[in-house]
Amino acid sequence: MVKPGQYLGQALLFGLFFLPLVYLTSQPVYLRQDPQLATIKVAVRHAGAVVGECVAAGGEAYDKLPVNMRRPEICPRERSPLRLQLRLDEQTLFSVTEPASGLHSDGVSSVYRRFTVPTGRYQLSMLMNDDVAVEGFNWQLEQEIELLPAQVMVVSFKGGFRIQ
Amino acid sequence: MAPEHRGQAVKSALKHAFNWLESQFSRLFTAQCNPLYQLGAMSFFYYWIVAITGVYLFIFFETSISGAYASVEQITHEQWYFGGVMRSFHRYASAAMGICVTLHLLREFAMDRYSGVRWFSWVSGIPLLWLLFASAIGGYWLVWDVQAQYIAITTAEWFDVLPIMVDPMASNFLNEASLSDRFFSLLVFLHIGIPLALLLGMFIHIKRISNVRTNPARGLAAGTLLAMLVISLWRPALSQAPANLDVAVTEVGLDWIFLNPYPLIDDWGPGTVWLLLVGLSTLLTILPWLPSRRPQQTPIAVVDPANCNGCGWCLADCPYEAVTLKVHDFKPGRQQSVVDPDLCISCGICAGACPSSSPFRHVDELITGISIPSLHIKELLPLTESKLRELQGTGRVMVYGCDHGSDFANTESESVACISMPCTALVPPAFIDYVLRKDLADGVMISGCCEGDCHYRLGNTWMNQRFNEERMPILRTRVPRKLVRTRWLGVQGQAQLDREILEFQHYLRHDTDAQAQAISHG
Numbered sequence: 001m002v003k004p005g006q007y008l009g010q011a012l013l014f015g016l017f018f019l020p021l022v023y024l025t026s027q028p029v030y031l032r033q034d035p036q037l038a039t040i041k042v043a044v045r046h047a048g049a050v051v052g053e054c055v056a057a058g059g060e061a062y063d064k065l066p067v068n069m070r071r072p073e074i075c076p077r078e079r080s081p082l083r084l085q086l087r088l089d090e091q092t093l094f095s096v097t098e099p100a101s102g103l104h105s106d107g108v109s110s111v112y113r114r115f116t117v118p119t120g121r122y123q124l125s126m127l128m129n130d131d132v133a134v135e136g137f138n139w140q141l142e143q144e145i146e147l148l149p150a151q152v153m154v155v156s157f158k159g160g161f162r163i164q
Numbered sequence: 165m166a167p168e169h170r171g172q173a174v175k176s177a178l179k180h181a182f183n184w185l186e187s188q189f190s191r192l193f194t195a196q197c198n199p200l201y202q203l204g205a206m207s208f209f210y211y212w213i214v215a216i217t218g219v220y221l222f223i224f225f226e227t228s229i230s231g232a233y234a235s236v237e238q239i240t241h242e243q244w245y246f247g248g249v250m251r252s253f254h255r256y257a258s259a260a261m262g263i264c265v266t267l268h269l270l271r272e273f274a275m276d277r278y279s280g281v282r283w284f285s286w287v288s289g290i291p292l293l294w295l296l297f298a299s300a301i302g303g304y305w306l307v308w309d310v311q312a313q314y315i316a317i318t319t320a321e322w323f324d325v326l327p328i329m330v331d332p333m334a335s336n337f338l339n340e341a342s343l344s345d346r347f348f349s350l351l352v353f354l355h356i357g358i359p360l361a362l363l364l365g366m367f368i369h370i371k372r373i374s375n376v377r378t379n380p381a382r383g384l385a386a387g388t389l390l391a392m393l394v395i396s397l398w399r400p401a402l403s404q405a406p407a408n409l410d411v412a413v414t415e416v417g418l419d420w421i422f423l424n425p426y427p428l429i430d431d432w433g434p435g436t437v438w439l440l441l442v443g444l445s446t447l448l449t450i451l452p453w454l455p456s457r458r459p460q461q462t463p464i465a466v467v468d469p470a471n472c473n474g475c476g477w478c479l480a481d482c483p484y485e486a487v488t489l490k491v492h493d494f495k496p497g498r499q500q501s502v503v504d505p506d507l508c509i510s511c512g513i514c515a516g517a518c519p520s521s522s523p524f525r526h527v528d529e530l531i532t533g534i535s536i537p538s539l540h541i542k543e544l545l546p547l548t549e550s551k552l553r554e555l556q557g558t559g560r561v562m563v564y565g566c567d568h569g570s571d572f573a574n575t576e577s578e579s580v581a582c583i584s585m586p587c588t589a590l591v592p593p594a595f596i597d598y599v600l601r602k603d604l605a606d607g608v609m610i611s612g613c614c615e616g617d618c619h620y621r622l623g624n625t626w627m628n629q630r631f632n633e634e635r636m637p638i639l640r641t642r643v644p645r646k647l648v649r650t651r652w653l654g655v656q657g658q659a660q661l662d663r664e665i666l667e668f669q670h671y672l673r674h675d676t677d678a679q680a681q682a683i684s685h686g
Binding site: 006009010011013014015017018019021022024025026027028029030031032033034035037038039041043045101107108110111112114116150151152154156164 | 189191192193194255256259260263314317321324330331332334335338339341342387388390391392395399401404409410411412413414415416417418419420421426427430
């Protein structure tokens, strides 16, 4: 037979179990990022230029191919890696070379980076090379930006760099 | 201190802590309703609460960027109390399940219930931790508030360090413009699929044990529901500010029960946290086979076909389904027991269930149909007789106990004999009848693990049922019940057992009714 005191004790234990549980489902608050910082995200998904030139097909082996398999040119599949660099004023935030995906390096290159920086005005330089045959950077964006507290600024690429 | 000794010290401290807590809980809840004895069953119970409330919430949930947050808010605030309570039950039951599962793991570790035959349940439980966390995290994601935004970005960045990701997952959460409605459909699919996989895993987790308890005691379940209702009304689960990917998450109210790795991902980096969690999971997985942890392999139960009549009582009582029946080796049309060496844990419960384990049999040597080599029934009989013949005076008590219950080192006296064995259910009820009928003792006391917490899962349950004539082999009706006492007090009930024995002896010496019953039975 359970006594009234036991019910009281049970209530106490249920409380001891659930109260910390309820508290811990939302508290203490986690300070993830200083509110005075802003975020810059760089997200580039782009296929680099094909490495090498197409050559005209021909020769004995070509002639032996069935007609439907004959193509006028044989082109390489490998694509250039992406070389990316992000600068804020004179400081380089990151510089990376991302190879093309795929077993034959014939897919797209994808780059994602997230940075937190103090708020304020900056000169942003986003540089990219997508062709190993080209010296230096063949894509670039120079822009003065103003970052506000907790702002998220995204630099992406679609036929050219753009800031959102 | 060497690492293995440090590990043992931690385990020993944990065991003592659990034992102390369990005795306090048993006082308030009774042994039958002690939540610490049914952490697995409580986890199942919370799972069903989460599943049922989840189905309700899903009916009203909208799988779109703009609709997700709004629909959850609508459920919470515009369905008067019902929707809010259902949501709170959903959240708090999942958190409670997380805690119960963690305690369950710690307790099984502390009580040494993870190696040997038990490796399967232990190892199959490790992926369940991942599935449980994934289910809970997916649920928080669906709310699409600031916490969900933080989870989405951090989880995506966490997975992006794995070499399997071609396109960064985090690219899906760049800003508001990059988010897709289809993403929420995928999340809902995952939030249904992963808990279903968890349920399947839970089924596999208990597959190799018999008579599994997946429902907690009714009183405990009712109390839990009541407590959750009170908590849900007092502090309902609420969303935080809506997610806005154009604004960085600076402060967030975090569920520290399930999201505790996330701040580590921020501080240590995703790769380090992968190493930590995969390393921890691997360590837990191989724990049953670590040399310092591996228990001494005791010889498994042995069947003697000549004395086995294929009754199946041992099969019914084996807690690990280690016994099956096959065609008898030489008795036509009969069956005999077979022991699976991979499943036998050498508890001896089968020997206690065997009808041939009767000391009243007219045989030169008490060979039984099934027995464990470490304490054969044919050895238990002379051991019992020799110990009892040394007893003097009145109030002579035979105490049968188990190696996982109270220590008998200081319990024996000139009028008290004790025999400890792997599990008390190894004692056939006929032995008790024999001891009293032959007047070898005035009373018999059975002790062992706490009720509902048998080291071999079912020993004390089967003994109670045998004594109550609910399970074969029964303690015969002719045995005076006043001369037999069962006390399931566990290792923490040492002092109480000694007091109970003294009180029992006092009863046997002074109660005329008991004396009369003893005389008539003898």
